[in-house]
Amino acid sequence: MENFLSGKKHVHFIGIGGSGMYPLAQILHTKGYYLTGSDNNETATLQAVREMGIPVMLGQRRENIEGADCIVFSAAIMEDNPELIAAREAAKHGVKLAERSELLGLVTEQFSKAMCVSGTHGKTTTSSMLTMILLAAGIDASAVIGGKLRAIAGSGRAGKSEYMVCEACEFKDTFLHLFPNISIVLNIDNDHMDYFKNMDNLKRSFGKFCNMTTDVIVANGDDRNTMEVVGKCGSKAKIVTFGKTPGCDFYAENIMQISDFHRQFSLMHNGSELCTIDIHVPGEHNVYNAVAACAAAYSAGISVDALKKGLSEFTGAMRRFEKLAEIDGVTFVDDYGHHPAEIAATLKTAKAMSFKRVWAVHQPFTYSRTAMLLDEFADALSVADKVVLTEIMGSREKNTYNIYAKNLAEKIGGCVWFSTFEEVAKYVTDNVQSGDLVITTGCGDVYKVADMMIDIMKNRS
Numbered sequence: 001m002e003n004f005l006s007g008k009k010h011v012h013f014i015g016i017g018g019s020g021m022y023p024l025a026q027i028l029h030t031k032g033y034y035l036t037g038s039d040n041n042e043t044a045t046l047q048a049v050r051e052m053g054i055p056v057m058l059g060q061r062r063e064n065i066e067g068a069d070c071i072v073f074s075a076a077i078m079e080d081n082p083e084l085i086a087a088r089e090a091a092k093h094g095v096k097l098a099e100r101s102e103l104l105g106l107v108t109e110q111f112s113k114a115m116c117v118s119g120t121h122g123k124t125t126t127s128s129m130l131t132m133i134l135l136a137a138g139i140d141a142s143a144v145i146g147g148k149l150r151a152i153a154g155s156g157r158a159g160k161s162e163y164m165v166c167e168a169c170e171f172k173d174t175f176l177h178l179f180p181n182i183s184i185v186l187n188i189d190n191d192h193m194d195y196f197k198n199m200d201n202l203k204r205s206f207g208k209f210c211n212m213t214t215d216v217i218v219a220n221g222d223d224r225n226t227m228e229v230v231g232k233c234g235s236k237a238k239i240v241t242f243g244k245t246p247g248c249d250f251y252a253e254n255i256m257q258i259s260d261f262h263r264q265f266s267l268m269h270n271g272s273e274l275c276t277i278d279i280h281v282p283g284e285h286n287v288y289n290a291v292a293a294c295a296a297a298y299s300a301g302i303s304v305d306a307l308k309k310g311l312s313e314f315t316g317a318m319r320r321f322e323k324l325a326e327i328d329g330v331t332f333v334d335d336y337g338h339h340p341a342e343i344a345a346t347l348k349t350a351k352a353m354s355f356k357r358v359w360a361v362h363q364p365f366t367y368s369r370t371a372m373l374l375d376e377f378a379d380a381l382s383v384a385d386k387v388v389l390t391e392i393m394g395s396r397e398k399n400t401y402n403i404y405a406k407n408l409a410e411k412i413g414g415c416v417w418f419s420t421f422e423e424v425a426k427y428v429t430d431n432v433q434s435g436d437l438v439i440t441t442g443c444g445d446v447y448k449v450a451d452m453m454i455d456i457m458k459n460r461s
Helices: 022-030 044-051 081-091 100-109 122-134 171-175 199-213 224-233 284-301 303-310 341-349 367-372 374-381 404-408 420-430 447-460
Strands: 011-015 034-039 054-060 070-073 096-099 113-118 142-149 155-158 164-168 182-185 218-219 238-243 252-259 262-269 273-278 324-329 330-335 358-362 387-389 438-441
Touching: 011 022, 011 044, 011 081, 022 034, 022 100, 022 142, 022 171, 044 054, 070 081, 070 100, 081 096, 100 113, 100 164, 100 171, 113 122, 113 420, 122 142, 122 164, 122 284, 122 303, 171 199, 171 238, 182 199, 182 224, 182 284, 199 224, 218 224, 218 284, 238 284, 252 273, 252 284, 252 330, 273 284, 273 303, 284 341, 284 387, 324 447, 330 447, 341 358, 341 374, 341 438, 367 374, 374 404, 387 404, 387 420, 420 447, 438 447
Parallel strands: 011 034, 011 070, 034 054, 070 096, 113 164, 113 182, 142 164, 182 218, 218 238, 238 252, 330 438, 358 387, 358 438
Antiparallel strands: 142 155, 252 262, 262 273, 324 330
C-alpha cells in the first residue's frame, strides 16, 4: 500500500466527530501531524477534539479544506458533501484524498503489535475486552473500537507503546487495508451479502485477511467456516484456536452464572487451567468473546494476572446489552445487534435472566439484509415474549426490494409495528409490567426509542 502520509503535514478530517474518525485523529495528533476537522453537529466528541488543540469547523464548506495536503473522509459522507466535492477537485492537483479505512490501514502498519479483531459478531465487545487487558498489564496501548468504551471515554485512544487494538470490519473488504500482526477471527456468518453476494466470496475475503497476518491467527476452533478459511489460507502465522471444546487451544470450563450480569469460568489452555476469569457482562456468548481476547493477549506475552484484572473490570461496551435504566420495576437495555445470530444470542441471554417477560423493540437495518434474512430475523425475534418493530432503516439503500416492517411482523406471533418512534414508545410503555425487560436492538438510531420510553416512564412515576 502506498504510504500517502509520507511528507504530509496538514491532514483534514471531513466528519472528525465520527466514532471511526476520532480515534484516528487522536493517533495522528500524537504523532505530530497538524490536523483540522469539520462536522455538522455539535457533540461531546467535537469538544474533546478541540481540547486536543485541533481546530474544528462546524458546518461543511469548500473553504474548510484549504491548506490541507491530505483529506480523510468516511463512507458515511455523502457524495454531494461540499468538502468532499472540493477534495476530489484538489486531488487532481496532488492533494491526497483517502477513505477512512485506508488511513486506518496505514496507522496499523506503524505498530509492531497490531491486534486486529475480525468476525461477523462480537468484534466491538472482544476489542473492548482486549483493550482492558492491555491497560491492566500497564501497556500504553492505542485502540480503534467500533463502539464506545467507558474506560477510555470513547471509541479509541492514542498510546505510546507498540500495541494497538483495532476492529477489523469485513464490509466492502475494508479490513484488507490493515496490517495485522495478531488477528482474531471470531466467526464467519452470512452478513453483508449485498456486497459479497455469497458465502464463498465472504470466506475468500477472510482468507486474504488471514494471509496478511504476520505473527498469530487466533481462530474460533468450533466455527466450521472459520476453520475452513484458516486451514486453506496458507499463512505462515502461528494458528491458535479458541472455543467451547477441549479440542481448542483455549477454552472455558466450569462456567457459572453468579448473577444476571456476572459469570465466572476456568480459562483452560491445552488441557490445563490458567486461571479463573470473572466477567460482568451477560450471556454465554460473552464468555467465548472473553476466551478469544485472552487467547490473543496471552499469545502476545501478556500475563495471566492482566487477563484476570482486565476482564474483571470490564462492564461492557456501550450499546452492547447496555443497561440504561430501571423504572417502576421495568428494566431498559440497549443493544447494537442487527444480524439474526446476534439478536438470537442477545434474546436468549435475556430469557435466561430473572425477568418475567422480555420485550424486543427492533429496528430492521437495510432493505437488502431484511429481505435476504427475513425468516432468520423472524426466528431470532420470536425468542422474545413481545416483539415491536419500527419501520426499516434503509441507510445507504433504496427500497428496490419492496420490503417493509409489516412483512417481518407477519412472520412473528403477536408482533406489532409502527411507523414512528413516538408510537413505538407509547405502545410499549402503555403495556409493560413490573418485572419486564425491554431491549431496543439495531445498529441504526433505535436507541432514541429507549430514551423516549425512559422519559415517559420517569414522567409517570
